[in-house]
Amino acid sequence: MPQASSLDARPDTGQPAPVRHTLGFGVPATSDPHHFRVIIPRGSTGKVSIHEHLGLQAALGASAVIDRVVLDRSRWTAIRAEVQRAFNARLVAHGLRPSAWKVGENPVDRLLGKELCVLAWAVERMNPDRIPVAVRNWVALRPEERWWLFGMTAMATGGVLDAGRGWRAALEHALGDVVQSEMLEIRAHRSHRLHEDSQPRLNLFGDDPL
Template sequence: MAKAAANTPSPKARAQVPHTLGFGVPATSDPHHFRVTIPKANSSKVQISEHLGLQAASSESSVIDRVLLDRPRWTSMRAEVQRAFNAQLATHGLKPGAWKVGDNPVDRLLGKELCVLAWAVEQMEMEKIPVAVRNWMALRPEERWWLFGMTAMSTGGVMDGGKGWRAALKHALGDVAQSELLSPRARRGKPGQEAGQTSLGLFGDEAP
């Protein structure tokens, strides 16, 4: 019993763990986050949308629909994405998440990473998706954020599939193991340079 008690977090330690929803979304008033909506019907598409929260200029522009995924494509990537996200959450001492039917809140930086993979596989041949998932996992989080930023500037809407950077992501992640070709310049620059933020949105007010 003494050993079990020693392994039980103290009330003070438990109080210091931030309360989050889904995959690392702060339980605060209208935070900037992403939402993965999984319908009950297996034939329905999965929607990924960005909710700007209090950062939105107006209520009309507060939600950006980023991508719709056919259910088989979502199913082929969801388990690996969940494991990757929970590994990141664990490093910050946050509780893990799990995909469920309905709305799934996702931290704003993890949501950017998810969009990069979703954009890559939305029109990809099914047999290539495992390769794309492996290539996506080989990228560092800040590299995924960079790719999101480049893609979202011109082809980040739900109707932009197959265009510009969306097409580039499909070929770069799905054709061969060539993730290095889309890495930020910082990766090939001076040692110690970082391409972007290095923590989840819960821990600061970094620019999106």
């Protein structure tokens, strides 16, 4: 059974809720929780690495840490601000303390960590000019869509040495090639619909293909 995430609970409904102590970006302050860590070295050129720590979920005899991806500093710089903004909005909505990236180890909630990996995998070899497009498309995805993409990618090509293979390559094209808001405008024009979703997103789970 997966360990609970601080984001598994319903968002704040305006009712008083117990204060939950968390570390970094929403990691439960419990004994050895399943979470991710983003390692940011000192200086402006060191590469940023993302690792998944399975904690108590790790199978007996298996590695408790999975090295997921390493990003050039420039690529990390291109995504870090928007990721921080999106994560903090989610944390605040769940009544949790926001956080900020810092030099050293940055704990990240297991669900947010999966979402971060999807974007990091997409941009790790992407033309830098396309990274802003990838960030916009990532923001447009619903959390559950990001989790699904993480699961599909992690099964076969989720290691630090798997860049450019399988689902990793697919993520680069899916997030970096077309701005999803523009795609949905074309889709709306073709179908002459009167009502479209207020939040553009990739149609991963719908039954109405482009």
